[in-house]
Amino acid sequence: MKLQTYEALLHSKYRLSLILFLFLNLATALFFMLPINKGENLSFSLPATLIVALSILLLAFFLAQPDTKKPLLSLTSFIMGLLWAWLIVHKSALVFYFDGGFLLVSLMTIFFISAISLNEHLLAFCLHIAPPSLAVLTLDRGQHSLTLLFTIALPLIGFTLQSLMQRRSDRFTRRLLFQLYEEKQSWSDLSMLDPLTGLYNRRGLQSRLESLPDHHAGSHFMVLLDIDNFKAYNDNYGHAMGDQALARVSAAIRDAVRSRDVVTRYGGEEFLVLLTNVNAAIALRLAERIRQHVLDLEIAHRFNHRVSTHVTISAGIAPIIERDAAQAIANADRALYVAKNRGRNTILCWDEIYDKQPFSRPDEAI
């Protein structure tokens, strides 16, 4: 579940409350048009007609405008509350026998509408019941104060407490969701990094490739790098020293290129650098800088003696053509093998070997 999905869920709940609220107002106002006493005609009072008309209009509006924002619910509730107060005053004048029963029923009806449709919106709830409650208390003139106050206070207190609990639980859910989302993000970030070197792994590279902006052919380059004679280094200095060397070489590669370039640990002692928005000359210069930075580390490697007394690196470079990164990597790989054949500590561009004789892998050549 995404954060946006949760927000969308809250919005759809809000919208449903609004529609239910209008529907209940509409139905109740129509019911209030029925005659109070037997034998009377339908009473089309102005406030009841206004509630019906407003409910229909707003229902049509909200159904047509699904993105309507929250404050409208409070405003609509208050307007409806005022109209209900007006309707109760109007209707009470027509009641044949006044014993407070009509006021009580009216009040309960308003609370019924609010409790069902506004149970998650305390402000709208209060704005809806306030005008009719005041109207009822005024009309009653203190005759049934206790009963009416009890009828108003009990649901109001209950509703407020329930609303506070609901808010706490909503806040908790929201916090939990944010926390889970952040954890998911950091797990996802970690899953793209190589733990030894801190560089991107293949998954990280894939993700960066997917977000690579469109470019004209040949403006991004792949540089595949491989530490020379690393097996001999491991065999003679031990695996732990090998790990240290790998970490230092990784840092040197990262240092040598620009921050927008993507440096990946592609395999054991193999690295892939995605150089973005460069031309062939700059790509070659950056690869040369990497080679020099690694040599400048001066990591002793006696078993690399045919090449140097320090750890060295070889590289193959190839442009990405028609967004085909896999083909560019394959081409860079070929150039790398030829570079190894040519004595290691060497950089070679794909176009230098393109269309030339098939080459053999360095191990096969030795």
Ligand SMILES: Nc1nc2c(ncn2[C@@H]2O[C@H](COP(=O)(O)OP(=O)(O)OP(=O)(O)O)[C@@H](O)[C@H]2O)c(=O)[nH]1
């Ligand atoms: N210490 C350490 N060694 C690793 C790691 N991953 C791969 N290696 C070692 O890297 C070495 C790679 O050796 P090879 O593929 O034979 O290549 P090489 O000896 O570097 O020879 P060339 O590439 O031809 O110059 C192997 O001995 C692997 O065990 C790692 O995470 N840590």
